[in-house]
Amino acid sequence: MLGRIRKEINAVFERDPAAKSLLEVLFCYPGLHAIILHRVAHFFYCRQFFFIARLISQIARALTQIEIHPGAKIGEGLFIDHGAGVVIGETAEVGNNVTIYQGVTLGGTGKEKGKRHPTIEDNVVISTGAKILGSFTVGKNSKIGAGSVVLKPVPPNSTVVGVPGKVVIRDGEKVETARMEAIDLRHDLLPDPVAETILSLQKNIEVLEKRLLEIEKSSNSKDGSDKCVKKIGVRRQ
Known part of the structure; x- marks a missing residue:
């Protein structure tokens, strides 16, 4: 767990140019606080201490304005920037090195049982106010534009914009894997x-x-x- 927290701290320094010091990141970044508290809540949830898990998640919500259900599976290196209004549902799965901006929802579309929230693969950037609703996969290295509402699967190396979200190939061509090794945070440069x-x-x-x-x-x-x-x-x- 300490190793994961170290990766989350490093992710803040890598992806937020406003981060100045370790103390600032540890005490002034609600996204980091929400992730740490989620790790604790998820620990209890996996051992079927559901009430304790939900109580911790509600405390985290009150402190950070970020709601992550304790059942959600979160990978390493997640960075939640600002974070106010972020909601991550119970059966959501988030891969490694994912970046989420404020107002993002990883939600379901109804009262169905089982897997009902999206799976976000590695290196995905989800921009401000985007809503990803349903049980499907957003492929690796993809970008979701600000305010988009995504209701269908997204293939890897794609950019999605609009309501409902549509896949748009950036620069008129597929992005080479080599170019996507570094996480592309320029979510303002979208078609x-x-x-x-x-x-x-x-x-x-x-x-x-x-x-x-x-x-x-x-x-x-x-x-x-x-x-x-x-x-x-x-x-x-």
Whole structure:
């Protein structure tokens, strides 16, 4: 457990440029406090001391504004930045080196029994306000855009944006595994499919307007030539 806590502390220094000292991280990072208390709660939950486990998780929630069900399985190196409003459900599974920002929900979609929360694989970045709902897998090295609502499985090395969430290939090509060894935290550099669709429609409208002007010009010139022919014909008569 101490080894895991050390990895979580290192994760803060690696992924948060605002972290200045060990004391600051230990005493001023609610995400770290929530993870440490979850480890304790999960220990009791696995031994079927459910009330004690839930009590610890509720204390953690009151202290950190982060709610992690004691049944959730959390890997090593999890970093919860700021953390207010984060909710992780009972059957959720979070892999290693995952980054979660404030307002994220790893939830279910109903009252079904068994596995009902998502599985987040290694090196995933989940941006502010994203909701991942249902029992499916978000693949390794993926990024979930801010405010996205993800309802379907996400393949590895993908970027998801929108409501409902859609997979968008970054830079128009698949990301090589070698480039994804370091965790990509630039969740602000995400494509916007809605804006791209609007721009595409705007370009199509401009093309259509040009074409209409050309047709109008050609029809006007044709009408003018017809009038000239008629006038010449009248004079000859």
